[in-house]
Amino acid sequence: MTELIQHLINGLSLGSIYALIALGYTMVFGILQLINFAHGDVYMLGAFIGMYFARVTGAAENPSVFNLLATLLVAMVGCALAGFLIERFAYRPLRRAPRINVLITAVGVSLFLEFAGQLGFGSDPKFFPQVYQPTVDWSMGDIKINPLQVIVFAISIVLMAGLQFLIFKTRTGRAMRAASFNHDLASLMGIPTDRVISLTFMAGSALAGAAGVLVGMIYPKIEPLMGVMPGLKAFVSAVLGGIGNITGAVVGAITLGLAEEFLVGYWAPTFRDALAFGLLILILLFKPTGLFGVHKSEKV
Amino acid sequence: MISRHPFSVVLVALSVVLLAPACKKSQTADSAASGATVSGNVIKIGEVGSMTGSEATFGISTHNGIMLAVKQLNAAGGIAGKKVEVVSLDDQGKPEEAAVAMNKLINQDKVIAILGEVASSRSLAMAPIAQTHKIPMISPSSTNPKVTEQGDYIFRVCFIDxxxxxxxxxxxxxxxxxxxxxxxxxxxxxxxxxxxxxxxxxxxxxxxxxxxxxxxxxxxxxxxxxxxxxxxxxxxxxxxxxxxxxxxxxxxxxxxxxxxxxxxxxxxxxxxxxxxxxxxxxxxxxxxxHYSTEDNSPEVQKFIKEYKEMFGVVPDGLAAMGYDAALVLFDAMKRSPQLTTPQIRDAIAATQKFKAVTGLISMDAKRNPVKSAVxxxxxxxxxxxxxxxxxx
CATH class of the missing domain: 3.40.50.2300 (Response regulator)
Known part of the structure; x- marks a missing residue:
C-alpha cells in the first residue's frame, strides 16, 4: 500500500513537471497552430540562466525562499526575452509562408539552441545550485514527500489557472483568441496581432524558464540536451490533452506522468519512453483531438 | 545551371575545400590494409575520445593522460629518434561518431596505432574498423569482454567486466x-x-x-x-x-x-x-x-605529481588508464624495429610484466591484461x- 501511494506521489510530481512545459507548447499552438519544437530548449536555457544567476549572486550559499523566487524570476525574464527573439527573428519573417516552413524552422531553432548550448555552456553535465533547501519534512512514515514536489505541483496548477484567466477574462486574452481564429481579420479589427503573438511566445517561454529552474531544483543535473526528452514528453502531454487546450495540457501531463511511473514501477522500466510515444500514436489514430480538444475542420 | 541561392555557392566552395586534401592524400596513399609504415620524422598515432558530450570528463581525463605520456616520451627523445604526434578526434560520446573518427584517422591521417575509447559501446563501434585495416588499437578503459573479441589487433590495458x-x-x-x-x-x-x-x-x-x-x-x-x-x-x-x-x-x-x-x-x-x-x-x-591516488608506490606518486604540474588537478582513474595505454603502446613501438603495424601488434601482444601506473600489465591470450582492482x-x-x- 505504501508502495502504491509512493508511486502515486512520484507520478504526480513527474506529471506536474511535464505540465509546466506542456502549457507553453499548447499556448503557442493555440494561437499560431505552430508546434514550437524549440520550446524544450528554451526550458534548458531557463535552467542554465538560473544556474548562472545563482552562481553569480551566491544564492546557492544561503538557500532561502527569496533566492528561489529571485532565481525563478530571472530565469522567466531571460526566457521571455529568448522567446521574443526567437519569434521575432525566426518565425515572424515566415508569417506568410506555408505552415510546414515554420515547422521546419522550429526544428532548426531547436537544434541551434541545443548545439549553441553545448558550445557555450560546455556539454558536460552541470550541477544546479540548491537555492532553496526545504526545512520541513512532509513525509508520512515510509511515504516520502519532497516539499519541492508539492511546490512544483502547486505552481503548475496556479499557472494553469492564471493562463486560463489571462486568455478568457482579459482584453489581451481576447486579442489572443481573436488572433488565433484569423490573423488578418483580427488585425483589420485593430488588434496588433504581431504584438499579441510576441506576447504569447514570451508568456510560454517564461513558463518553460520556470520549469527549467524547478526541475533543476529536483533533479540537480543540467546539460544542454536536457530539453530534448522532456520537450517531447510535454508535447505528447499537450496532444494527449488536446493541443491548444490549457486544462487539457495539465491533465494530459499528469496522466502521462502517472502512466510512466506505474509502468516503470510495476512492469517494464525500459518501456518508459516507448509508452509516451505509443500513447501519441494511439491518440493520433483514435482521438486526434485529444481528451479535451474540440473537433474543428481544418485545411492543412 | 546557375544557382540562384547563395547557399549553394557556399556549399560548392566548401566541398572543393574539403575534397582537395582528400584527393591529394589518395594519390599518395600506400597500402593501408597490408600495414602502414612510418615515413618522415614523425610517428602519427590516433586517439578517439568523448571530449564533449555528457561523458566529457572521461574523454578529457584520458586525453590528458595520453598527452602527459607523449610529452615525456618526446622529451626523452621519442621512438628511434622520431617524435610521436597524436591526432585526437572527438566522438561527442556517440558510437556512430567514433566510427567516423576511426575512418578519418586511418584513411586520412594515416595513423599507425589508435588509442581509445573509454566507453565499451564506442570501442565496439571502432574495433571492427581497426581490425579490417589491421591497425593496432588499445582501449584504455573499455571493460566489456566483447571489445577485444573483435579481432587480434584489439587490446586493452584495463581489467574486464x-x-x-x-x-x-x-x-x-x-x-x-x-x-x-x-x-x-x-x-x-x-x-x-x-x-x-x-x-x-x-x-x-x-x-x-x-x-x-x-x-x-x-x-x-x-x-x-x-x-x-x-x-x-x-x-x-x-x-x-x-x-x-x-x-x-x-x-x-x-x-x-x-x-x-x-x-x-x-x-x-x-x-x-x-x-x-x-x-x-x-x-x-x-x-x-583501476587505481587509488592514495597508493604510495613510486610510479603512482610520480605520475600524480607530473600530471598535477601539467594540468593542475589530481588525475582520476581514467587519466591513469589513458597514460598507461600510451605507455604500453610506446613500449611496444620501441620493440618493433621497422614500426610496421603487424610488428607493433605482435609487440603489444608480447607485453609481459610491464610496470604501469595502474599495476603490472601482462597481456593474456585474449589480449586482456591480468591485473588487480581497488x-x-x-x-x-x-x-x-x-x-x-x-x-x-
Missing part, C-alpha cells in the same frame, strides 16, 4: 556482509549490463540473493519509480553499475525516498562530477576502480582507498 563485477560481488558479500542486494542497471549501456550480469552471477554463487533487478536508460532523470520498487524489497546494498552522469541523481533520489543502503558501482563512477551532483547523498557508497569509498567528496582485490 567479469572481474569488476566479481570484485564488487565479493566486496558486498565479504566486507559489507550483505545477503540481499538489489541491482539497478542502465540497459542502454553494454558496460552496465555486463557488470550487472557478472555481479549477479558471482553474488548468487557466494550464497547471496538478488532481491530485485531494475533498469533505466541513460539520459533518464527520474528514477523514483525503480527506487520505490527497490525500497519495498529492503536490500542491504544496491549495485548501480552506471556512469556518473546518472548515479549522482540516483543517489539523491534514493536518499529522498529514505533508502539508506549503500550504493555500489564500477569505474564508470570515477569523475569529480559524481560528488558534485550527488553531494552528501553519495557519501558511504563504494566503487571498483575498491574506493566515497567520503565527503573524496575517494578513500578500502581494499585491493586480486584476480584469482
Amino acid at each position: 567479469p572481474f569488476q563485477g566479481t570484485v564488487m560481488a565479493k566486496f558486498a558479500w565479504e566486507s559489507l556482509k550483505a545477503k540481499k542486494v538489489a541491482i539497478l542497471r542502465d540497459v542502454k549501456n553494454d558496460y552496465s549490463v555486463g557488470l550487472a550480469d557478472y555481479f549477479a552471477e558471482t553474488f548468487k554463487k557466494l550464497g547471496g540473493e538478488i532481491v530485485i533487478d531494475q533498469s533505466y536508460s541513460a539520459g533518464d532523470m527520474d528514477f523514483k519509480s525503480q527506487l520505490t520498487a527497490i525500497r519495498s524489497k529492503n536490500p542491504e546494498a544496491i549495485f548501480v553499475p552506471g556512469y556518473y552522469t546518472e548515479v549522482g541523481l540516483i543517489s539523491i533520489q534514493a536518499k529522498g525516498l529514505g533508502l539508506t543502503a549503500p550504493l555500489l558501482g564500477g569505474d564508470g563512477w570515477d569523475s569529480p562530477k559524481l560528488t558534485e551532483i550527488g553531494g552528501d547523498s553519495i557519501n558511504g557508497s563504494y566503487f571498483a576502480n 575498491v574506493l569509498k566515497i567520503e565527503k567528496k573524496s575517494f578513500k582507498y578500502q581494499t585491493t582485490i586480486n584476480p584469482t
Whole structure:
C-alpha cells in the first residue's frame, strides 16, 4: 500500500513537471497552430540562466525562499526575452509562408539552441545550485514527500489557472483568441496581432524558464540536451490533452506522468519512453483531438 | 545551371575545400590494409575520445593522460629518434561518431596505432574498423569482454567486466556482509549490463540473493519509480553499475525516498562530477576502480605529481588508464624495429610484466591484461582507498 501511494506521489510530481512545459507548447499552438519544437530548449536555457544567476549572486550559499523566487524570476525574464527573439527573428519573417516552413524552422531553432548550448555552456553535465533547501519534512512514515514536489505541483496548477484567466477574462486574452481564429481579420479589427503573438511566445517561454529552474531544483543535473526528452514528453502531454487546450495540457501531463511511473514501477522500466510515444500514436489514430480538444475542420 | 541561392555557392566552395586534401592524400596513399609504415620524422598515432558530450570528463581525463605520456616520451627523445604526434578526434560520446573518427584517422591521417575509447559501446563501434585495416588499437578503459573479441589487433590495458563485477560481488558479500542486494542497471549501456550480469552471477554463487533487478536508460532523470520498487524489497546494498552522469541523481533520489543502503558501482563512477551532483547523498557508497591516488608506490606518486604540474588537478582513474595505454603502446613501438603495424601488434601482444601506473600489465591470450582492482569509498567528496582485490 505504501508502495502504491509512493508511486502515486512520484507520478504526480513527474506529471506536474511535464505540465509546466506542456502549457507553453499548447499556448503557442493555440494561437499560431505552430508546434514550437524549440520550446524544450528554451526550458534548458531557463535552467542554465538560473544556474548562472545563482552562481553569480551566491544564492546557492544561503538557500532561502527569496533566492528561489529571485532565481525563478530571472530565469522567466531571460526566457521571455529568448522567446521574443526567437519569434521575432525566426518565425515572424515566415508569417506568410506555408505552415510546414515554420515547422521546419522550429526544428532548426531547436537544434541551434541545443548545439549553441553545448558550445557555450560546455556539454558536460552541470550541477544546479540548491537555492532553496526545504526545512520541513512532509513525509508520512515510509511515504516520502519532497516539499519541492508539492511546490512544483502547486505552481503548475496556479499557472494553469492564471493562463486560463489571462486568455478568457482579459482584453489581451481576447486579442489572443481573436488572433488565433484569423490573423488578418483580427488585425483589420485593430488588434496588433504581431504584438499579441510576441506576447504569447514570451508568456510560454517564461513558463518553460520556470520549469527549467524547478526541475533543476529536483533533479540537480543540467546539460544542454536536457530539453530534448522532456520537450517531447510535454508535447505528447499537450496532444494527449488536446493541443491548444490549457486544462487539457495539465491533465494530459499528469496522466502521462502517472502512466510512466506505474509502468516503470510495476512492469517494464525500459518501456518508459516507448509508452509516451505509443500513447501519441494511439491518440493520433483514435482521438486526434485529444481528451479535451474540440473537433474543428481544418485545411492543412 | 546557375544557382540562384547563395547557399549553394557556399556549399560548392566548401566541398572543393574539403575534397582537395582528400584527393591529394589518395594519390599518395600506400597500402593501408597490408600495414602502414612510418615515413618522415614523425610517428602519427590516433586517439578517439568523448571530449564533449555528457561523458566529457572521461574523454578529457584520458586525453590528458595520453598527452602527459607523449610529452615525456618526446622529451626523452621519442621512438628511434622520431617524435610521436597524436591526432585526437572527438566522438561527442556517440558510437556512430567514433566510427567516423576511426575512418578519418586511418584513411586520412594515416595513423599507425589508435588509442581509445573509454566507453565499451564506442570501442565496439571502432574495433571492427581497426581490425579490417589491421591497425593496432588499445582501449584504455573499455571493460566489456566483447571489445577485444573483435579481432587480434584489439587490446586493452584495463581489467574486464567479469572481474569488476566479481570484485564488487565479493566486496558486498565479504566486507559489507550483505545477503540481499538489489541491482539497478542502465540497459542502454553494454558496460552496465555486463557488470550487472557478472555481479549477479558471482553474488548468487557466494550464497547471496538478488532481491530485485531494475533498469533505466541513460539520459533518464527520474528514477523514483525503480527506487520505490527497490525500497519495498529492503536490500542491504544496491549495485548501480552506471556512469556518473546518472548515479549522482540516483543517489539523491534514493536518499529522498529514505533508502539508506549503500550504493555500489564500477569505474564508470570515477569523475569529480559524481560528488558534485550527488553531494552528501553519495557519501558511504563504494566503487571498483583501476587505481587509488592514495597508493604510495613510486610510479603512482610520480605520475600524480607530473600530471598535477601539467594540468593542475589530481588525475582520476581514467587519466591513469589513458597514460598507461600510451605507455604500453610506446613500449611496444620501441620493440618493433621497422614500426610496421603487424610488428607493433605482435609487440603489444608480447607485453609481459610491464610496470604501469595502474599495476603490472601482462597481456593474456585474449589480449586482456591480468591485473588487480581497488575498491574506493566515497567520503565527503573524496575517494578513500578500502581494499585491493586480486584476480584469482
